Amino acid sequence: MVVSVQIAPPDSDRVFAALADHTRRDIVRRAISAEEGVLELASHYPMSFAAVQKHVAVLERAGLITKQRIGRRRVVRTSLQALLVARRLLDQYEDLWRARIDRMSELIAETGGAVDTMEIKESKR
Amino acid sequence: MTVTAVRKDPQRLTLTVEAEFDASVERIWQLWADPRKLERWWGPPTYPATFTKHDLASGSRTEYHMTGSGGDQPHGYWDVLEVEPPRRILLRDCCDNPDGTPRPINTIRVGIEEVAQGRTRMSIEIVFPSAKAMVQALAMGTDEGLSQAVSQIDAILAEETIRR
Numbered sequence: 001m002v003v004s005v006q007i008a009p010p011d012s013d014r015v016f017a018a019l020a021d022h023t024r025r026d027i028v029r030r031a032i033s034a035e036e037g038v039l040e041l042a043s044h045y046p047m048s049f050a051a052v053q054k055h056v057a058v059l060e061r062a063g064l065i066t067k068q069r070i071g072r073r074r075v076v077r078t079s080l081q082a083l084l085v086a087r088r089l090l091d092q093y094e095d096l097w098r099a100r101i102d103r104m105s106e107l108i109a110e111t112g113g114a115v116d117t118m119e120i121k122e123s124k125r
Numbered sequence: 126m127t128v129t130a131v132r133k134d135p136q137r138l139t140l141t142v143e144a145e146f147d148a149s150v151e152r153i154w155q156l157w158a159d160p161r162k163l164e165r166w167w168g169p170p171t172y173p174a175t176f177t178k179h180d181l182a183s184g185s186r187t188e189y190h191m192t193g194s195g196g197d198q199p200h201g202y203w204d205v206l207e208v209e210p211p212r213r214i215l216l217r218d219c220c221d222n223p224d225g226t227p228r229p230i231n232t233i234r235v236g237i238e239e240v241a242q243g244r245t246r247m248s249i250e251i252v253f254p255s256a257k258a259m260v261q262a263l264a265m266g267t268d269e270g271l272s273q274a275v276s277q278i279d280a281i282l283a284e285e286t287i288r289r
């Protein structure tokens with residue numbers, strides 16, 4: 001699979017620093033759809049436009065987002081997909097579902113245990 | 126081991142997971158049908174899911190949101206396409222674009238069947254419309270999903286260098 005990398009290779013320290021912040025993670029999440037400009041993104045957060053603009057600048061420097069002109073608008077776009085190979089995503093999605101199934105098993109074990117406890121209480125009477 | 130099989134098809138963007146539980150078909154069904162049980166496994170403890178509307182019936186819509194530790198709350202919903210209790214579910218997991226139009230994340234097909242007395246197999250087939258939707262799925266599934274996705278960047282770039 002050939003992946004075209006159109007942006008400068010991200011500096012991994014910058015990438016991790018950029019994603020360490022919840023607001024910035026949320027901006028990256030929203031910018032996957034590449035529908036909003038900085039002004040629209042700013043409306044989602046209880047902080048000033050300037051503060052959001054700073055977050056966007058950090059993400060841009062890390063190579064995680066780009067600003068793209070669509071007609072007269074400049075939208076913020078997450079640049080991850082150029083770097084992501086489907087196989088690796090599937091691996092991560094597998095991990096996500098394995099974790100879900102582990103939680104299901106725990107829940108089953110727990111509700112099974114609850115029934116046992118009730119039975120013990122019943123038998124003690 | 127609970128998970129008994131995993132199949133990945135990068136061309137079709139499909140993931141299939143099979144798991145077996147020492148429980149009845151009905152109890153596995155309840156993990157999907159009961160919203161209070163559902164929210165205990167859909168999101169991890171660090172990124173819990175809250176299901177605000179959930180009535181598992183064909184044609185119904187389930188509404189949920191995740192809660193990040195920073196208080197961010199991405200919203201999602203399921204369009205429940207087909208339900209055949211207690212054995213089959215077909216749903217489309219979606220979230221909304223900023224303009225309100227739906228953005229499909231993936232389609233999830235669940236099958237639940239008894240393999241022996243008190244032992245139940247659950248199979249889950251997840252089909253993504255695009256790689257972009259997979260990034261969205263990771264972002265909606267775990268608070269760390271995006272960081273994990275990005276941690277692969279170095280390896281991918283290294284591969285690129287070799288190819289050149």
